[in-house]
Amino acid sequence: MDNQTMIQIYYKMLTTHFFEQRAAMLSELGVINSPLYLSCGSEGVIAAMAALAEDDVIFSGHRNAAIMVGCECEIEDMFHELLGNAHSPLGGRSGLGMYSDSEVNFYGSTLIPSSQFSVAVGCAMAKKLQGEESIVICFAGDGATCDGMFYEALNMASVYELPIIFFIENNGYAGKMKTSGVIDTENIASRANGFDVTAVVVNGSDPMEVFQAVDAAIDYVLDNRPVIIEAKTNVVYASRYGESSEYRDDKDIEAALKNTPVDKFEKYMLEKGAITPGEVSVLKEKAQEKVDEAYDRALYAAGIEIKGSEVV
Amino acid sequence: MQVGYISALRDTIKDIMLKDRASILMGMNISSGGLWGESRGLDEYVSQRRIIDTPYSIPSIIGSALGLSMSGARPIVTIKGEYLLKAADVIANKVAISDYITNNQFSSDVLIISEIDIDAQKGAQGVSIYESVFSQIHGLKVIAVSSAADVRRMVTAAYDCEGPVLVLLCTQSMDDVCEENTLPYEMGSSQILREGEDVTVITYGPAVKKVLMAADEAAEMGVSCEVIDVVCLSDIDIDLIEKSVIKTAKAVVVHDSRKNLGIASEVVSKIVESEAFFYLEDKILRVCAKDAVVPYSKDEFKLFVPSKEEILDAIVNMGK
Known part of the structure; x- marks a missing residue:
């Protein structure tokens, strides 16, 4: 991966963090009522988008901020939807959880885990029928793979030989349950065994690994052979932001917060000399500024003023 | 002109598919005549790539039809009446709300053809009488075709209109033959x-x-x-x-x-x-x-x- 791509991925990871910090604040202040499923801990998956071409199509589940930032959805529009602003491109109709943006081929998120698989399969069917040289990548969480529609999708992708990547983010928790308590396999990737589907397992916290896995899968997938990429990730906050995290060890949360994928990637880039400490500061400032401007405009559109930590 | 219920359906599907190359017919048994004979002989006129046999994966058939429509294709899906409730979740939570939640960024022109099927010796699982459930789903149009006379005009109108439509055939009328009503059907009218x-x-x-x-x-x-x-x-x-x-x-x-x-x-x-x-x-x-x-x-x-x-x-x- 060249330095430029690394810096882009790093910048998007930062943007996701700052976006989610603002979103979490809005949630804490009670400005928004919508449940928040933060990407923090799984922002390494942003690197997947860096490997895609312009015509490739992206689907996502509910933990979608990193994916949307990766797709280059407009941050301001994401805030508009979070706030339900009627005068915005999506009209405040989807919220963040069902967000879509045809401009960047982001065909949509879903609040119902696993309901994205079959739609993504249909999109891949169309690509094959229309003879397009592009692929579909469908993100989902580990919990979604417990639904029958995951297996229906794998079967259809396999029997129709479709150009699709099922990108499973395994963060170790399905809702408040440990994944190991509800899924009896170490690697969800092994679910591919019953189908004519290839699978790989990667460290989803490492953007380099994620990028390489997707990049390597693309040529294969373009040959109409579906692939599962299982990315082992973390969930830093509670599965649903604001809900009790009593089901998790405080030490785990603290440790995860101190060592998020973006922190690790920053360290890696600095050690590798791909970026200078000065550039890190500039990028952080730039990302924060971009998010804050979008945030301010969306709040203004909603007629909401926040001073300090209070809604005026 | 005298028409049979299923032959009218077959001819209508054929005409739609000859006219619109974006159309795709998908469902179980499609390459072997279909569920009711609706696709018998269709491969003589239409490329086999557009006549798709699907596995017994009802929710995913509907979901993939939405994905096809979002990508510019025009799917026509057939579902056996007794399996229709399996499709309800995907219809309600994906297909019927797609236009609204995406603010019309993507098309959701999915035509689902199924049936109201109510007869003796079919049994509690073998009938299909859940039209009121589907009629509750906002964003989905539901029409019931009571007679062979209406098959062509109603299926054509359902295909031509925007957004998802569920056409309910009447299983107990499928052997009927009668004079065809050639007036165009205005979607939504009684x-x-x-x-x-x-x-x-x-x-x-x-x-x-x-x-x-x-x-x-x-x-x-x-x-x-x-x-x-x-x-x-x-x-x-x-x-x-x-x-x-x-x-x-x-x-x-x-x-x-x-x-x-x-x-x-x-x-x-x-x-x-x-x-x-x-x-x-x-x-x-x-x-x-x-x-x-x-x-x-x-x-x-x-x-x-x-x-x-x-x-x-x-x-x-x-x-x-």
């Missing part, structure tokens, strides 16, 4: 099947034949019925019904599906909410299937769905 002066009988789908027979007999007894086929169940065209009830001052609503929260409940509510309410000379009657599990046995089934006699009885006793 239709008068028989004009009359004394009682308005509102019905749809599989009950239509019985109602028309009962109306014939009522005429012999000196009661003139106006029979209205609701057709579009998801958004009942009350205007025609209202006008008719204002004229006759009496209304009977008939269907072969269960009474509790059935389509008749909505028809009655709409009449009560309309001007026609002030003209009513008697209470409105619903003659529907019993609120019970659909029986298997022929004898019990006779008691389950309304008979022609029950319908006739309701009609001739109106206003007395």
Whole structure:
């Protein structure tokens, strides 16, 4: 991966963090009522988008901020939807959880885990029928793979030989349950065994690994052979932001917060000399500024003023 | 021109697919004639790539049809009536809301062809009488095609209109042959099947034949019925019904599906909410299937769905 791509991925990871910090604040202040499923801990998956071409199509589940930032959805529009602003491109109709943006081929998120698989399969069917040289990548969480529609999708992708990547983010928790308590396999990737589907397992916290896995899968997938990429990730906050995290060890949360994928990637880039400490500061400032401007405009559109930590 | 119910369906699908190369026919058994014979011989006219056999994965068939539509294709999906409820989640939570939640960024032109299937010895799992469930799903249009005469005009209108449509065929009419109605069907409209002066009988789908027979007999007894086929169940065209009830001052609503929260409940509510309410000379009657599990046995089934006699009885006793 060249330095430029690394810096882009790093910048998007930062943007996701700052976006989610603002979103979490809005949630804490009670400005928004919508449940928040933060990407923090799984922002390494942003690197997947860096490997895609312009015509490739992206689907996502509910933990979608990193994916949307990766797709280059407009941050301001994401805030508009979070706030339900009627005068915005999506009209405040989807919220963040069902967000879509045809401009960047982001065909949509879903609040119902696993309901994205079959739609993504249909999109891949169309690509094959229309003879397009592009692929579909469908993100989902580990919990979604417990639904029958995951297996229906794998079967259809396999029997129709479709150009699709099922990108499973395994963060170790399905809702408040440990994944190991509800899924009896170490690697969800092994679910591919019953189908004519290839699978790989990667460290989803490492953007380099994620990028390489997707990049390597693309040529294969373009040959109409579906692939599962299982990315082992973390969930830093509670599965649903604001809900009790009593089901998790405080030490785990603290440790995860101190060592998020973006922190690790920053360290890696600095050690590798791909970026200078000065550039890190500039990028952080730039990302924060971009998010804050979008945030301010969306709040203004909603007629909401926040001073300090209070809604005026 | 005389047409058979299924041959009209087959010809309509063929014509749609010849005209629109974006169209795709998908469902179980499609390459071997389809569920009802709707795709028999189609591969002589249309590329096999557009005639897709699907696995028994009902929710995913519907979901993939949405994905196809979002990508510029025009899917026509066939689903056996008894499996239709398996599709309800994806229809309600994906297909029917797609236009709204994406603010019309993507197309959701999915045509689903299924059936209302209600007969003896099919058993509780073998029938399909959940049209009121699907009619509750906002964003989905539901139409019931009661006669071979209407198959071409209604399926064509359903294909041509924007957004998802569920076309419900009537299994018990599939062997029928009759004169084809060549007038275009306006999506959402109801239709008068028989004009009359004394009682308005509102019905749809599989009950239509019985109602028309009962109306014939009522005429012999000196009661003139106006029979209205609701057709579009998801958004009942009350205007025609209202006008008719204002004229006759009496209304009977008939269907072969269960009474509790059935389509008749909505028809009655709409009449009560309309001007026609002030003209009513008697209470409105619903003659529907019993609120019970659909029986298997022929004898019990006779008691389950309304008979022609029950319908006739309701009609001739109106206003007395």
